[in-house]
Amino acid sequence: MITDKEDLFGRLVPAQECDTKLLNITEIEKVAALTVNQTHVHCTRCNADCEKRIVKLPDENFYCNECLNLGRLDNTMQLVHLTERNQFKVDYPVLTWEGNLTQLQQKCSDEIVMAFQNQQDKLLWAVTGAGKTEISFTGVAWALEHGLRVGIASPRVDVCTELFPRFQAAFQNTSMILLHGKSEEVYHYRQLTICTTHQLLRFQAAFDILIIDEVDAFPYANSQSLQLAAKRAVKSDGSMLLMTATPSKQLQNEYEISYLPLRFHRHLLPQIKIHYCFNWKTKIYSGKIPERLIKAVRKKIQQKQRFLLFVPRISDLKVVNQVLEKRIKETKCWETVYSSDENRMEKVQKMRDGEYLFLITTTILERGVTFPGIDVIILGGDERVFSVSSLVQIAGRVGRKLDRPTGNVDCYLGSYAKNVAAARAQITEMNRRGKQVG
Helix, strand or coil: CECCHHHHECECEEHHHECHHHHCCCCCEEEECEEECCCEEEECCCCCEEECCCCECCCCCEECCCCHHHCCCECCCEEEEECCCCCCCCCCCCCCCCCCCCHHHHHHHHHHHHHHHCCCCEEEEECCCCCHHHHHHHHHHHHHHCCCCEEEEECCHHHHHHHHHHHHHHCCCCCEEEECCCCCCCCCCCCEEEEEHHHHHHECCCEEEEEEECCCCCCHHHCHHHHHHHHHHEEEEEEEEEEECCCCHHHHHHCCEEEECCCCCCCCCCCEEEEECCCHHHHHHCCCCCHHHHHHHHHHHHCCCCEEEECCCHHHHHHHHHHHHHHCCCCCCEEEECCCCCCHHHHHHHHHCCCCCEEEECHHHCCCCCCCCCEEEEECCCCCCCCHHHHHHHHCCCCCECCECCCCEEEEECCCCHHHHHHHHHHHHHHHHHHHCC
């Protein structure tokens, strides 16, 4: 139950979630949660249009089935909003990060600050491991110093949970909050909000600066609803910074770009190595995996080399896990993880803490997470789920730290695959550009 007036600043939430005293405030704005027309129901929160026959309730009312995970809305309800006031006390120093940017990073950082100052949107296109987060720090610091409200959003929970402690360390004197579907923390008004893009559906004209990290990732990239929610969450005179290593052509055409083709440690991106296993699909459907893969895993375990093993489907996790349990005689040093895994966040954290040598995973860990010093193995790189951008992002998990700026990306596939060839070509082109700048 929302009891503090400031917790409604910039929010768009059901009236039922608010104390009745708040609903009597004269400046509060109220709007119908759903509007019903002849054939469809339009949701104010997520902008979805639902067919009436599908979302009709027994009491003859209607609900929205598109944003049900945020709590049910029906046509008898109202959403409430209070204009953002920017009521923040700025404590100095704002930026407590003591790191240094390279010359190339500094150039992009300066361009971002200028965009924020001029209330312009921008796309930061930087190769994986280039230090996008650190590049954004100066711009975020400028906004916070001027009493502005900042939002940082990503489509992936794992990205948000990794970003939050990094921003806590970089802005130790700033109030902030982490919001996602599995978060148990009660919402409170904070100057810096880190959240999943789904949480932006609960905001309206809240942020002076909104940063979307991994902007090309699922589900944000394919969701008009989430993209509209992001635009609605920014004030009319605010700025958006979109960040990714693999922007679509549409993003490249729509936004002014700051481009960084080289990692912060000035080493090139690791190239994907191809290994042909012509019968891998037949084997995995019969509960087996290629012998070459077993040998590769065993070798990394013996070398104590940490890595991620990517598979195309959730069903493949069980097969690979069971085979390795039978064939690997050493003590089990791995786990499986996927998007709807109830223990997903705990397992990812244990991998960060070094409790696992490797994770067997789906594309859920393709981007936005950093495990120092790892290699990558991809089984079935010729499957459609591994898009070009997905493969580039997966390869980018390797060589992200200064003490191990290189590593191996091994891709096992059944035949020549255009997606793998295109990913290799993209990495080659990025490395060519990187060489040009030193």
